[in-house]
Amino acid sequence: MKRTQKVTTLVVSLGLLGASLGVAQAEETPPHxxxxxxxxxxxxxxxxxxxxxxxxxxxxxxxxxHAHHDRLHIGTAGEMLWTRANAAVVPLAPLAPWSTCEEFAEMIFAE
Known part of the structure; x- marks a missing residue:
C-alpha cells in the first residue's frame, strides 16, 4: 500500500468519527x-x-x-493528544479495517 494511501486510511478513520457528531451516535455509530x-x-x-x-x-x-467522540477524537483530549504528544485514539473494526495494534501497524506503517 502506498504511503499516501496509508495516510488517507488513517485520516479517514479518524475523520469518520468526527463527521458522525451531527448524527445520533447511539443509532448511527456501531459499537467499536x-x-x-x-x-x-x-x-x-x-x-x-x-x-x-x-x-x-x-x-x-x-x-x-458520553465520553466518546466529543472527547477522545476531536475534543480537548483528542486535540491535546495529537498536537502535544503525537498520539491518537484510533477506532477499531467495524469503523476501521483493523482490529489489533499489529493489524494497524501493518496497514499504516509497513513498507
Whole structure:
C-alpha cells in the first residue's frame, strides 16, 4: 500500500468519527473499540513512518458514548493528544479495517 494511501486510511478513520457528531451516535455509530497510538513519527513529507507504543483502550471494548467522540477524537483530549504528544485514539473494526495494534501497524506503517 502506498504511503499516501496509508495516510488517507488513517485520516479517514479518524475523520469518520468526527463527521458522525451531527448524527445520533447511539443509532448511527456501531459499537467499536479503540487503540491509543503514542509517539507517532513522521518523515519530512508528513507521512507516518513509525510509533512508540500501541495499546488497546478499555481492553478493546467500546467507550461509553458520553465520553466518546466529543472527547477522545476531536475534543480537548483528542486535540491535546495529537498536537502535544503525537498520539491518537484510533477506532477499531467495524469503523476501521483493523482490529489489533499489529493489524494497524501493518496497514499504516509497513513498507
Amino acid at each position: 473499540g479503540h487503540l491509543l497510538v503514542t509517539g507517532i513519527e513522521f518523515d519530512d513529507t508528513g507521512e507516518p513512518i513509525g510509533y512508540k507504543h500501541c495499546r488497546l483502550l478499555a481492553a478493546g471494548r467500546p467507550v461509553p458514548l
